[in-house]
Amino acid sequence: MEIAKPYLMFLGDVHDQLAAKTAQGVVDWRRDWCIGQMRLPGCKADCGLQDMTIAQAAAAGAKTMVVGVVNAGGVLPDHWVSAIVEALDSGLDVATGLHKRLASVPAIAEAARRHGRKLHDVRFSDHAFATGKGTKRPGLRLLTVGTDCSVGKKYTALALEKEMRARGLDAEFRATGQTGVLISGRGVAIDAVVADFISGAAEWISPAAAPSHWDVIEGQGSLFHPSFAGVTLGLLHGAQPDAFVVCHEPTRKTMRGVEHPLPTIGQVIDRTILEGQLTNPAIRCVGIAVNTQALGDNEAKAYLDSVSRDYSLPATDPIRYGIASIVDNVIAQFPR
Amino acid sequence: MEIAKPYLMFLGDVHDQLAAKTAQGVVDWRRDWCIGQMRLPGCKADCGLQDMTIAQAAAAGAKTMVVGVVNAGGVLPDHWVSAIVEALDSGLDVATGLHKRLASVPAIAEAARRHGRKLHDVRFSDHAFATGKGTKRPGLRLLTVGTDCSVGKKYTALALEKEMRARGLDAEFRATGQTGVLISGRGVAIDAVVADFISGAAEWISPAAAPSHWDVIEGQGSLFHPSFAGVTLGLLHGAQPDAFVVCHEPTRKTMRGVEHPLPTIGQVIDRTILEGQLTNPAIRCVGIAVNTQALGDNEAKAYLDSVSRDYSLPATDPIRYGIASIVDNVIAQFPR
Numbered sequence: 001m002e003i004a005k006p007y008l009m010f011l012g013d014v015h016d017q018l019a020a021k022t023a024q025g026v027v028d029w030r031r032d033w034c035i036g037q038m039r040l041p042g043c044k045a046d047c048g049l050q051d052m053t054i055a056q057a058a059a060a061g062a063k064t065m066v067v068g069v070v071n072a073g074g075v076l077p078d079h080w081v082s083a084i085v086e087a088l089d090s091g092l093d094v095a096t097g098l099h100k101r102l103a104s105v106p107a108i109a110e111a112a113r114r115h116g117r118k119l120h121d122v123r124f125s126d127h128a129f130a131t132g133k134g135t136k137r138p139g140l141r142l143l144t145v146g147t148d149c150s151v152g153k154k155y156t157a158l159a160l161e162k163e164m165r166a167r168g169l170d171a172e173f174r175a176t177g178q179t180g181v182l183i184s185g186r187g188v189a190i191d192a193v194v195a196d197f198i199s200g201a202a203e204w205i206s207p208a209a210a211p212s213h214w215d216v217i218e219g220q221g222s223l224f225h226p227s228f229a230g231v232t233l234g235l236l237h238g239a240q241p242d243a244f245v246v247c248h249e250p251t252r253k254t255m256r257g258v259e260h261p262l263p264t265i266g267q268v269i270d271r272t273i274l275e276g277q278l279t280n281p282a283i284r285c286v287g288i289a290v291n292t293q294a295l296g297d298n299e300a301k302a303y304l305d306s307v308s309r310d311y312s313l314p315a316t317d318p319i320r321y322g323i324a325s326i327v328d329n330v331i332a333q334f335p336r
Numbered sequence: 337m338e339i340a341k342p343y344l345m346f347l348g349d350v351h352d353q354l355a356a357k358t359a360q361g362v363v364d365w366r367r368d369w370c371i372g373q374m375r376l377p378g379c380k381a382d383c384g385l386q387d388m389t390i391a392q393a394a395a396a397g398a399k400t401m402v403v404g405v406v407n408a409g410g411v412l413p414d415h416w417v418s419a420i421v422e423a424l425d426s427g428l429d430v431a432t433g434l435h436k437r438l439a440s441v442p443a444i445a446e447a448a449r450r451h452g453r454k455l456h457d458v459r460f461s462d463h464a465f466a467t468g469k470g471t472k473r474p475g476l477r478l479l480t481v482g483t484d485c486s487v488g489k490k491y492t493a494l495a496l497e498k499e500m501r502a503r504g505l506d507a508e509f510r511a512t513g514q515t516g517v518l519i520s521g522r523g524v525a526i527d528a529v530v531a532d533f534i535s536g537a538a539e540w541i542s543p544a545a546a547p548s549h550w551d552v553i554e555g556q557g558s559l560f561h562p563s564f565a566g567v568t569l570g571l572l573h574g575a576q577p578d579a580f581v582v583c584h585e586p587t588r589k590t591m592r593g594v595e596h597p598l599p600t601i602g603q604v605i606d607r608t609i610l611e612g613q614l615t616n617p618a619i620r621c622v623g624i625a626v627n628t629q630a631l632g633d634n635e636a637k638a639y640l641d642s643v644s645r646d647y648s649l650p651a652t653d654p655i656r657y658g659i660a661s662i663v664d665n666v667i668a669q670f671p672r
Binding site: 131132133134135190191192193194195196198199200224226227228229230231232233234235237257258259260275278279 | 467468469470471526527528529530531532534535536560562563564565566567568569570571573593594595596611614615
């Protein structure tokens with residue numbers, strides 16, 4: 001799935017900024033792909049883009065309207081449908097991360113057909129993947145893994161891509177989740193593929209590349225999460241990472257949505273190496289990324305120092321303190 | 337998915353017995369559910385059932401026609417479609433393990449709608465599962481695991497169910513693959529569910545039960561198979577087995593469909609315990625089931641003796657020598 005750029009970000013009339021989390025993620029990481037935002041009366045979210053109508057966006061060259069908001073209840077209200085139809089009528093494709101398929105709404109399906117436009121439901125995957133082959137392919141790969149879900153694996157991967165590019169490395173973010181797909185303009189929500197094809201989809205997402213090229217692959221779930229570890233393992237096997245970064249949130253008491261305690265960073269390092277060796281015997285950990293949002297500055301720095309000492313690895317909060325220390329280590333460990 | 341019994345086994349006009357492998361599996365393990373077989377002119381397969389027409393089967397009380405054969409190329413030929421429509425017209429449901437959905441053939445969809453009959457595509461899963469919860473539920477569970485795919489996990493589970501019942505245990509086979517679903521009349525092809533719901537589907541397949549009830553759960557893939565380990569891990573976490581049996585085929589050089597060597601039985605035991613402890617800390621191995629088909633009798637017995645000694649566990653070929661030794665161990669390890 002390749003989503004045409006630039007984007008018009010559709011924010012609808014959602015009641016708070018949190019409902020526009022996906023749109024904000026795209027703006028944070030791909031500001032130059034976002035030509036403007038389209039808001040309906042009463043909208044309380046604002047991604048800081050120029051407000052424009054669909055007609056203005058089309059005239060300015062927008063190629064895809066991204067519905068980067070979630071409505072309460074996950075439904076697609078009628079007045080959003082008419083905006084989506086207007087976008088299609090104006091020659092734009094439409095992409096969403098909603099639970100409902102765009103084409104399941106007859107007016108949208110009909111407008112897309114009439115104008116030959118594409119509908120991207122990034123939460124679904126219709127691609128016919130092959131099963132994973134497990135054979136090593138050329139190119140370098142870094143995977144972000146986690147002690148839990150929602151601990152910053154996507155942001156860490158995007159921060160790594162940015163910093164690696166700034167150092168002159170040939171690095172590319174590879175999306176495996178819906179927001180990531182909108183941010184990268186391609187990829188697959190890997191938790192949405194049929195179970196038999198998890199590792200095959202991961203191989204497809206990160207194909208053979210030049211020997212010095214880095215794919216920075218967005219991780220999913222955790223090997224220690226009882227709901228999602230299967231997805232995490234299939235992604236690990238298909239990604240065949242040479243390097244991985246462990247992401248962690250230090251104040252969380254139980255894993256997301258279940259009663260299980262979080263594993264330690266050390267357990268995640270050991271288990272990722274043990275399992276990852278099946279498709280890449282040289283897999284190694286290159287750093288630790290901590291979401292320290294809940295900690296004060298002194299506390300955060302002390303925590304990072306202690307983690308770094310415990311595991312003899314660079315440890316940082318990518319958002320708060322940058323990710324240079326981890327990229328330093330990548331460059332040291334993988335000299336060109 | 338609950339499939340109504342008894343079955344009429346449809347064998348079509350396939351060219352050899354191997355094409356009727358699924359039908360034969362059902363006949364081998366559920367002979368009393370099979371009212372007869374329906375063969376078209378030129379059929380070279382024979383499951384040893386009474387040949388009958390669809391009308392005769394309907395009159396004899398058949399409730400579902402099972403398409404237990406695969407056609408070369410996986411297509412559904414026109415003369416099979418007319419037989420399927422005739423079955424629906426005669427008041428039977430239809431179940432298949434084909435790659436193509438029955439309802440994707442307009443004549444079949446229309447006939448099912450007209451008569452209010454059910455179409456079971458056991459290779460697909462439309463059930464909306466919850467994500468796995470990982471909390472321990474009552475009842476005892478045994479999972480068959482493997483050093484590879486296609487090493488006898490389904491047959492071992494079915495043999496265990498049969499022997500455990502013969503000993504007076506309350507045991508029930510739980511299907512996780514398409515042939516298993518047809519054999520048990522319910523279950524889910526777990527490799528066909530959306531990746532996010534693997535462990536949730538496994539929890540659904542084997543719900544809370546009486547404390548002395550055994551679910552004998554059909555395993556899938558292998559934790560060491562680079563294509564399918566994600567499915568295997570999600571199934572392990574959702575199944576929460578108290579006991580597991582390792583299945584093995586001793587003459588295989590590489591894992592099915594890939595270039596990876598097989599793990600040892602010991603590696604599978606250790607990894608299954610390591611990973612299985614996440615949802616059941618008391619998980620333990622109770623036996624080893626070996627497919628010795630490729631070995632002579634003396635060689636097979638010597639191999640089983642040496643494996644049994646190496647791991648201090650009962651080792652047998654369930655088809656060739658029965659599975660009593662493993663059930664003895666289950667009874668010893670889990671006294672009522």
